[in-house]
Amino acid sequence: MLRGETVLRSGKHFMDGNEACAEGAIAAGCRFVSGYPITPSTEIVEHLSRRFPEIGGMFLQMEDELSASICFQGAVWAGVKGMTVTSGPGFSLMMEHIGFAAMTETPSVFVNVQRAGPSTGLPTAPAQQDVMQARWGSHGDYGIIALSPASPQECHDLIITCFNYAETYRCPVLFMMDETVGHMHGKVTIPSMEDIHVVERRISTRSPSDYAPFRVVEGDVPEMTRAGAGHRIHMTGLTHDERGYPDMTTAAQESLVRRLCGKVNNHVKEISMMESRHVEGSDVVVISYGISAQIAGHAVDAVRAAGIRAGQVRLISLWPFDDEAIRNIARSTRHIIVLEMNLGQMVREVERAVRGIVPVHAVGNAGGRVIAPDCVVEKIREVLR
Amino acid sequence: MADHTAGGGSSRLRGYVVIIEERCKGCAFCQAFCPTGALEMSDRMNRAGYHLPVLRFPEKCNGCDLCGMYCPDFAIRGVRNRPREDV
Amino acid sequence: MNQPVLLSPLLRQERMPHIWCPGCGVGVSLNCFVRAVEKSGIPQDRIHVVSGIGCTGRVAGYVNVDSFHTTHGRALCFATGLALSRPDSRVVVYSGDGDLTAIGGNHLIHTARRNVDMVVICVNNFTYGMTGGQVTPTTPENMKASTTPYGNFEYTFNLPALMEACGATFVSRWTVFHVRQLIRSLEKALKHRGFSFIEVLSPCPTLYMRRNRLGNPLNMMEQFKERSVIRNGEGTAGTSLEEGADLIVGDFIEVRRATFKECYERRMTEVLGERFVPYEGVR
Incomplete structure (x- = not known):
């Protein structure tokens, strides 16, 4: 996996928001993307499918958005930064795994280049109709973060913030672009690596006996691990205790879901922009x-x-x-x-x-x-x- | 962990079984597939109310552990008293 | 033997006894799996288990390895991302017939087609157990389920044939009666490079057998014993589970074909040459 200056296209460019988003994801350290083609988001994965083989990343075109929205989460639990990319109808299919990422506290980024709906609607025309779906689309109570870029430059800059928030809060972060900003060309300045703030994954250094994947030691976000680190963790979409074991009690539900909501909603001042x-x-x-x-x-x-x-x-x-x-x-x-x-x-x-x-x-x-x-x-x- | 061990340690016997009684759900796979017919389902029950297998014929048990392979509940295992080549 | 399977470090011992019903075959399959992993010599921290939803989906919660209990039908997709990103680990998907072949059917055919390097263990008990015994794509014709009270009138999948057609490179079917063969087959699959699929026929005494008046779990085990014919290495033709026919079990397919990762790297090397940087995930 290549990092740093060798992968960045630092300098001034004339590019559209979708390409800027793809370059921003690369700058943020994202190296695994699973997606499914859908207008008007497709250019993002097209760009990454070209760029990734040269920088040690992988783009995988899945069979649908159901698979695309969880495949990258497998990579995330291996220790990689990952995301998926879609638009309206695909976003609807991804709701299942926004909820899964929230429940399993998987640092994950979902890009939605919004188009006009409902249903297939107007595939190549813009809308901002998915903003409530972004907040409430998956069943149950949970917390998410959503950012909305207004220019190609922000498509680059804010996707980096999305990845940083995902690592900081261990929650789904939704990048709510729209068709216009995605296809709009403009000046995009890609800074050098030293001028880009990237939050890296913090893997717990605790011994297996002293570690639980959903135990909060400090603040309200548990320490992350990765497959193969020796922690032998379990994670589940079921209501669980701090070891990740299913716990079907209302007490476990109350404390877990309150924390999942609180770890985002109680930090609105730090997150809000x-x-x-x-x-x-x-x-x-x-x-x-x-x-x-x-x-x-x-x-x-x-x-x-x-x-x-x-x-x-x-x-x-x-x-x-x-x-x-x-x-x-x-x-x-x-x-x-x-x-x-x-x-x-x-x-x-x-x-x-x-x-x-x-x-x-x-x-x-x-x-x-x-x-x-x-x-x-x-x-x-x-x-x- | 309540172990019920029968025949263990006796040099005259070829094998024995170890049962973790609290895990047993009384399916009787161990008894049904014991190649020497050494096990029997007993009237004794564990705390959950499941009938437990018992090593009814210790002299028949060769500790082959087929009961252990068939056990869905990780509740029984067969143990050989001597290394395989001596049997 | 350093540690008996009962107390194997590969099991989360503190979670025993498990949730499965008396005589359920999922536990037997897990028992065989633990033995196969021990025989394979794969280090405990280099094996990861991913499950979907359902009775068999609970396996992930009992194995003392990094284990992921994902969403209904999507275990294969999560496992794909995990396997590609941990190329030095063995990733095992352990789930049931409803999860893998109905809601996960699309993912099953595509993961097999890509020949992603992983082992898929499909415990086929002919029903959805966790939700109360509904019909699945593998429920035999005429059998009752809670949603086919007048008997199942749909055609069924022959899973090994489906997997062969999709390009799976290791395909087996055993029953939980065939414990020794199943352990051997699982061990082979764990060492196989490519997509391995093992169907494990299993009794569901509570929700399938009782509704269909099939007696107790031992009766089905006896059926497995009496009806089964072992046919290794001869492909999957003629292996459908039709009523009255022989129950064909065996290691049907074992071929070596480039995996997804190998295909990707071969193509990129051909086209990009030295510009190609392989994806290594985390090592």
Whole structure:
């Protein structure tokens, strides 16, 4: 396995978000990817299938997304960093193994280049309709992290953060791209290795008698091991004790599931990422994420040029949701508009967090095309009228 | 671990069996497939209520461990008293 | 013998007794597996067991090696990632007929097709035990299951023939009556390079036999003894488990063909030459 400068394509490039995502995964140390072709994510695995043989990685095209979403987890338990890549319909099939990764605390990255649904929908057209599915799609209670890039550069940079979070929190991390950002070409700067922060896997050095794969020694994330390390561990998707043995008691369920949720949701301040501008003292703030945030930016610039005190917030992380930050924004403005390429998903979270402090309005569509800045401008004028 | 050992240590006998009684579920595979017919299912039960096998004919047991191979519960094994080549 | 199988370090002794019913064949198969691993000489930390869901899926929880109890039908997929990333380990998938051939059927045919280097042990008890005795792709015709109360009217899989057709390079069928042969076969499979598939016919006294009035587990063991005909090395033609026919068991297929990893490395070396860096996972 080659690492460091020899594998990185450091320098300035003109590439699309999908390729940038693939290069970012390589920079993060990902060396095993199992996938299944699906538009509009396919370029990511095509790129990796070309690159990996030259850097000691492996791409494996599986028979479906059910297999693709767990094959790489086998590699992860061998000690490798791995991920899978998909889009809408495939994401639906992968829900099973997002839950499995959550339950077994497998550091795992799932990339979803969102397209318009439901079902087969519009394969080559963008949407942001899977953000609630990302949070709640698998059955049961659990914690996940989801990030949303707004540019090809961020497709590169944030996938590295995804891998770092996966290692830090031992949970599924979902990279919620969309068709537009995936196929959009732009300038992408790949830094040199020394300027990239990579969290490496921490393999427990405890002796087998002193180690349990799901025992929390410090904080709320257990120490990881890998197959063949001598710990002779057991892991299961069943409710389990700290040794990984099935435990069918409600006490075990209560403590395990609370910890799986808490280890993510109690660290929202460390995980959460957002950008804001002109929020303080504004009359309206447009909250958005992913490619829609670029649209929101144009709209906000346009109305500000016309003298309207408008601000903008861009969610970089979607989950866990930073209620407090959103509430603080509500205290600094008079109206909130949520812009997203769906018929109202994250707006519900914003409304919940805002608790009626200010009115929350939605601008959205059913997916298929990015929303024109004019629609946002119109909405801003409407709510301030 | 409650071991029930019969015939162990006696130099006149070719083999014996060791039973971990608490693991036995009374399926009788050991008794049915014992090639010398040395075992019998007894009236004695373990704590879970399963009837236990017993080495009814210690002189027949050659410690071949076929009972051990057939046991689904890792509850019985046959042990040879002497190395194979002496038997 | 350094340690009797009863107390083998390959078992999680603290978890005994296990959950399987009296007379269930899964325990016999595990007993044989432990003996085969000991005979094979593979170090304990170089063998990993992956299971799916179901009664046989619980095997992973009783073997004292790195063991993974995964999702229903997907053990093979997890095992593929694990095996490719730990090329110096033996990866064993241990699961049941419902898990491997129904919900996992697509993965089974593709993992065999790729000739991924692993051992698959399929305990076939003709039913879904854990969920209460439903029909599976291997339930014999006319037999009752909780979801075929009037008898099964579907055709069944002949698993060894299916596996041969898919390209498996080691294919066997034994019953839990054939303990000595099964131990030998498992030992061979553990040493075989490529995709190995061993079907192990097994009684499910609680949910299959009782519903079909087949008597006690010993009755099925007697059937296995009386009906079986051993046929080694002759392929899988004529091995279907039709009612009334001989029950054909044996090591049917044993061929050496480049594994998935070898095919990958051969192709990449041909095309990329010195630019090719093999995937080594973790050594």
